[in-house]
Amino acid sequence: MKLIKMVLAAGCLLWAGTVLADPPKGYPFVDFDAGLKAAKASGKPIFVYFGRYGCAWCDHTNKKTFSDAGLKKLYSENYALVYVDAESGKRLTLPSGERITEAELGARLQAFATPLFVYMTAQGDKIMQVPGFKTVQDFQDYDRYVRGGHYKQKTLLEFLGGKS
Amino acid sequence: MLLAVLAFPVHAAWTWDAALTVNSVQGAAIFPHIESANRLGVAVSGETVGVVWEDNRDGSPQCYLAIKPAKAAAFKPEVRLSKNECYEPVLLSLGAGRFVAAWEETGKVYARVMPGGKALQLSKTAAVQVTLARGGDTLYAAWAEQAGRFKRIVVASLALKGDTLSVNSAQPVEAIVPADEQGWPALAVAGDGSVTVAWEDRRHRHTVPMASHSRDGKRFAPPARLVDRKSGSVDGLGAGMGAMRPTLTAWGEQGVVAAWLDKRDFLSGYDVYAAFDPGTRTFGRNLKVQDSFGDNMAQWHALIVGDGAGRLVSLWDDARDGTLDVWLSEWEGDAFGDDAAVPAAHGPGAQSDPVATLDAAGSLHVVWIDRDEASGTRVRYARAVRK
Numbered sequence: 001m002k003l004i005k006m007v008l009a010a011g012c013l014l015w016a017g018t019v020l021a022d023p024p025k026g027y028p029f030v031d032f033d034a035g036l037k038a039a040k041a042s043g044k045p046i047f048v049y050f051g052r053y054g055c056a057w058c059d060h061t062n063k064k065t066f067s068d069a070g071l072k073k074l075y076s077e078n079y080a081l082v083y084v085d086a087e088s089g090k091r092l093t094l095p096s097g098e099r100i101t102e103a104e105l106g107a108r109l110q111a112f113a114t115p116l117f118v119y120m121t122a123q124g125d126k127i128m129q130v131p132g133f134k135t136v137q138d139f140q141d142y143d144r145y146v147r148g149g150h151y152k153q154k155t156l157l158e159f160l161g162g163k164s
Numbered sequence: 165m166l167l168a169v170l171a172f173p174v175h176a177a178w179t180w181d182a183a184l185t186v187n188s189v190q191g192a193a194i195f196p197h198i199e200s201a202n203r204l205g206v207a208v209s210g211e212t213v214g215v216v217w218e219d220n221r222d223g224s225p226q227c228y229l230a231i232k233p234a235k236a237a238a239f240k241p242e243v244r245l246s247k248n249e250c251y252e253p254v255l256l257s258l259g260a261g262r263f264v265a266a267w268e269e270t271g272k273v274y275a276r277v278m279p280g281g282k283a284l285q286l287s288k289t290a291a292v293q294v295t296l297a298r299g300g301d302t303l304y305a306a307w308a309e310q311a312g313r314f315k316r317i318v319v320a321s322l323a324l325k326g327d328t329l330s331v332n333s334a335q336p337v338e339a340i341v342p343a344d345e346q347g348w349p350a351l352a353v354a355g356d357g358s359v360t361v362a363w364e365d366r367r368h369r370h371t372v373p374m375a376s377h378s379r380d381g382k383r384f385a386p387p388a389r390l391v392d393r394k395s396g397s398v399d400g401l402g403a404g405m406g407a408m409r410p411t412l413t414a415w416g417e418q419g420v421v422a423a424w425l426d427k428r429d430f431l432s433g434y435d436v437y438a439a440f441d442p443g444t445r446t447f448g449r450n451l452k453v454q455d456s457f458g459d460n461m462a463q464w465h466a467l468i469v470g471d472g473a474g475r476l477v478s479l480w481d482d483a484r485d486g487t488l489d490v491w492l493s494e495w496e497g498d499a500f501g502d503d504a505a506v507p508a509a510h511g512p513g514a515q516s517d518p519v520a521t522l523d524a525a526g527s528l529h530v531v532w533i534d535r536d537e538a539s540g541t542r543v544r545y546a547r548a549v550r551k
Contacts, residue, residue: 054370054395056402057430063401087364087371087408089293089347091251096537098195099225103408107464107516110483112433114406 022058023049023083024066028076032092032102035082039122045146047079048118050111052086058115061133068136074143080122086114095124119146127151178528178548183508186230186531188241189221190540197225197251198519198533198543201295201306202350202411203467204254205519206531206545208234212261214278215239215531216253217543227253227267229278232545239545245276245283256296256303257521264322264329266294266305273307281327286320286334292347299353299414303329304381306349306361309336316342317349317363321381337376337384343367352412352420355472358445360420362410368395369403373410373424377445390422390439392450405430407437415470418443421495423453423468423478433462436480438500453478453493455503464488464516470495471522479506479530481516488514490532506530508546515544526550 023029029049030038039046051058065071075081084092088102100108109116109129117134119127119142127146130138141160145151150159187196196219198205207214211234218227227250230242245253246269253267258277266275266286273294276283286294290310297304303322308315320334344366352360362375365387373390395404406427415421420441425434436453454463466480476495481488490509493500509515514535521529528548535541 052370052406052427053366054368054403055406056398059397059401087406096195097193097220099220100197101199104199107462110433110462112462113431 022051022053024062024072026072027066027081029081029083031090032082032084032105035080036093036095036124039080039120039124042080043122044078044080045122045127046082046118046120046124047075048082048084048120050084050086050106050109050114050116050118052114055086055114057113057133061115065134065136065139071136071139074140078143078147086111086116117142128156130156177551178504179551180507180546180548183544183546184232184238186215186239186242186543186545187217187219187228188230188239189219190542191221192538192540194219194221194540196533196541196543198517198531199465200252200254200519201293201308201348202254203409203465203519204256204295206521206529207255207257207263208521208523208529209257209263210260211235213529213545213547214255214257214263215543215545216245216255216265216267218251218253218267224249226250227265227269229253229255229263229265243278245278246274252293254295256298258298258324264296264303264324266296268292268294273305275305275322275329277324277327277329281329284329284331286331287318291315291318293349295349295351297351297353297359299357299359302353302357302381304351304353304359306351306363308347308349308363311336312341314342314345316346317361319349319351319359319361319378319381319384333382335382337361337363338387344369348409350410350412350422352414354414354420354443355417356443360412360441360445362390362412362422364408364410370395371406371408372404373407373422375410375412375422375447385445388447390424390447390450391426391428391437392439393428406434408434409466411467413468413470413476414472415440415476416442416472416474419470421468421470421476422447423466425463425466426450429459432460434464434466435459436463436466436478438468438478451500453500454480454482454491455493455500458482458484458491458503465518467518467520469520469522469528471526473526475522475526477520477522477528479518479520481518481532485510487512488516490515490518490530492518492528492530506532506546508544509534
């Protein structure tokens, strides 16, 4: 991992064939509009995976974290899973009714890195966003914070600081 | 050397007129947008300024044009360009107060001379993200057109007779069926009449701004990368850096300049990068546009505008001062100068999405979005002249 970080930070891009960063395999990710519709119908919170085509850290997160069978079950069963392509011109409709592109959603979120993970209520209100590589444990913690409703009383840092 | 010769006087400051609101209808649930291919949302034709945008005041996204005689104190009420769901309109000057507008409507792209003309469907099949350029009396359009599973870039030569447009010829930049998505074309016609087209291209499994040139607007050279970084994975991960939304401008006697959003520094969001083609029809090394105060901040909605006299200005928005503001930087011969905020698009609130043009006298016309979810989002305009 340390080596990967060093290489990425140095920006040394070496050709090694076709490796894509897309939604992790086996998860029922859908586009933004379908996800919002599904969330409203089910009452489940929304988990937005804001990725970029060809993104190394997205690829790393998919392989290291989203490959976990328990995490797949946890998120597939309890969230409306949405994948957004950070550079796409595909249009989506915000809960306000505004139509913007997927790339513009990144600008609205001030997304400075991918992957970016956004948790929203079933109505589409943002709960929190967390950028960069995350572990299985991180996503389990975020799940407890979101579905446990702790975000209504505590910041994420307060919540995580209180766990043992 | 040539780039230095083409530099406009360094440190010339801008004097800004009072900003005006362009859109006459605003509301909490009305959302205007000025996003378009090559960010071509404002044009100056003779003594008339034109601005195009899309908003949903009529219940669905529709495209609008508002014009203002140069000496008028306000824009005239806008006219609607589209009949059905419409996105990403662009505007080009024809001179003498006339314009060509183009837009996407129900999945096809259209163009129309304003005032007076009738809409012409440019694409025979599904197409999006249309843009325009003009060199002398020759008009060009480019768009992203469905070709099998993916879209590819098509460039068309347009004929104009009175207020009537027609398509002389339209051909893809590459004849082969695209291997992955292409989109967001930008066009520029250089002083020698050659046509440059740039676009987003995913053939390398990440988004790469690419460009191609044509002497006659019909036969295009093999595409070349605008970014001077190679594609490739890191330790078997990913496929390459991010980049998006290339824009182009003709510049100087024969030059073309490109600017785009570039994520080679992946920890600080997109930066604005530029590359110059001084007339060789090859883009050179990439230059960072924004200054160091913007380095740790994501830049968005970048564009570049230039003219035959060698003026060259890049604009974008970022939140370095706490809220989104519109910034610009001028080419100073060997580098882009210090960033300067557009005064009326700086300060409390969110001011973003600049589009701009330079008029024949060298004045800079800037349009941006001033977002206010409570009282309604405004399309704003300001002109700057040199002191």
